[in-house]
Amino acid sequence: MSINRCVIVGAGAVGASLGFRLEKTHGDTVAVAAEGERAQRYASEGLIINGEHWYPQIVDPSSGEYTADLVIIAVKFNQFHEILPMVDRLIGPGTQILSLLNGLASEEILLERYGSEHVFYGLTVGQDTVRIENRLHFVQPGRIIFGEKKNDLSCLSERVQQVKTYLEDANVVVEVPQDMEYQLWWKLMVNTGINQASAVLRAPYREFQQPGEAFDLMRALILEVIELSGHTGCPLSYDDFLRWCELLDTLHPDGKTSMLQDVEAGRPTEVELFSGTIVRKAAEFGIRLPVNESVLEQIRRIDQGV
Numbered sequence: 447m448s449i450n451r452c453v454i455v456g457a458g459a460v461g462a463s464l465g466f467r468l469e470k471t472h473g474d475t476v477a478v479a480a481e482g483e484r485a486q487r488y489a490s491e492g493l494i495i496n497g498e499h500w501y502p503q504i505v506d507p508s509s510g511e512y513t514a515d516l517v518i519i520a521v522k523f524n525q526f527h528e529i530l531p532m533v534d535r536l537i538g539p540g541t542q543i544l545s546l547l548n549g550l551a552s553e554e555i556l557l558e559r560y561g562s563e564h565v566f567y568g569l570t571v572g573q574d575t576v577r578i579e580n581r582l583h584f585v586q587p588g589r590i591i592f593g594e595k596k597n598d599l600s601c602l603s604e605r606v607q608q609v610k611t612y613l614e615d616a617n618v619v620v621e622v623p624q625d626m627e628y629q630l631w632w633k634l635m636v637n638t639g640i641n642q643a644s645a646v647l648r649a650p651y652r653e654f655q656q657p658g659e660a661f662d663l664m665r666a667l668i669l670e671v672i673e674l675s676g677h678t679g680c681p682l683s684y685d686d687f688l689r690w691c692e693l694l695d696t697l698h699p700d701g702k703t704s705m706l707q708d709v710e711a712g713r714p715t716e717v718e719l720f721s722g723t724i725v726r727k728a729a730e731f732g733i734r735l736p737v738n739e740s741v742l743e744q745i746r747r748i749d750q751g752v
Contacts, residue, residue, distance in 0.1 A: 451516070452514065452516045453478070455478075456529070457502065458522070459573070460546055465502055466498075467617065469500075469502065470616065477503040477504060479505050481506050485504050488502060489501065493582060496584065512535075515540065516541070516612065517533060517543045520546045522704075523547055523719045541564055543560060544609065545565070551723075566606070569592070569633045572697070573587055574586045574588075574701030576702055585698040586696060586701075587619075590619070591623060592626070597624050631680045631682060632686055632690075635675070640690075640694070641706070641716075642667060643664040644660070645705040651694065651703075666737045670735040671724055674731070714749055715749055717745040725738055
């Protein structure tokens with residue numbers, strides 16, 4: 447498989463900053479999927495990324511005339527199901543799909559819909575992009591962690607190596623770990639902690655980079671995820687929390703989590719993907735997670751405008 451056509455579905459903070467960087471190396475073989483009014487807006491207004499005006503190439507999947515070699519999905523989960531028909535029209539026999547959504551669910555849904563020969567496990571970490579309308583700014587572009595569910599690090603599969611090379615050619619930092627299931631649980635731990643604490647407290651990263659109320663709430667949420675993970679067959683440890691703290695210290699102090707940006711913009715949050723998932727799984731094991739339960743209800747009220 448060679449990657450001659452890459453289509454990004456979702457031009458938010460993750461998708462736009464990634465597409466912007468990929469286009470600088472791979473040119474007009476990189477496109478953003480969009481239909482109707484959204485496509486017109488991208489074409490007329492473009493996006494301003496780190497002060498540079500970017501007009502992405504637009505692909506309208508409804509034409510049925512464009513098959514991608516690589517589809518990168520970077521929408522929020524509350525948009526995920528509605529974009530699947532769009533993805534359907536981009537898929538050919540050799541298309542590879544990389545989902546960068548938060549949580550555990552998107553890969554399961556994509557695997558059932560398209561099959562393991564088409565779908566990678568994936569996530570992003572360490573990005574501090576802030577988006578306001580069509581303006582995006584980041585200091586740390588973060589890195590992509592992806593691969594098969596289990597990877598032989600001494601001999602990566604051909605399809606993993608090709609996508610890894612494609613991304614690295616555009617100076618995207620890529621990591622292929624041995625165990626992607628563990629990585630997805632680690633990212634869920636991170637998001638459940640800092641995204642939700644930042645949404646409740648309206649706190650940027652600087653509030654979590656020092657002792658205080660924000661750090662304590664984040665830590666309490668994370669420790670409950672670590673407790674739950676011990677019952678799932680994919681256990682996390684306190685060292686995983688410390689690993690996150692080291693990464694957190696590299697983010698721009700004025701940066702904000704995606705959930706805080708959603709709250710400030712009045713958009714629905716992904717709380718059901720974070721504490722919602724954690725609390726439901728805990729109930730299956732007969733476990734109570736009081737901090738996550740409390741924060742879940744607080745953010746549900748924020749979403750309802752209460």
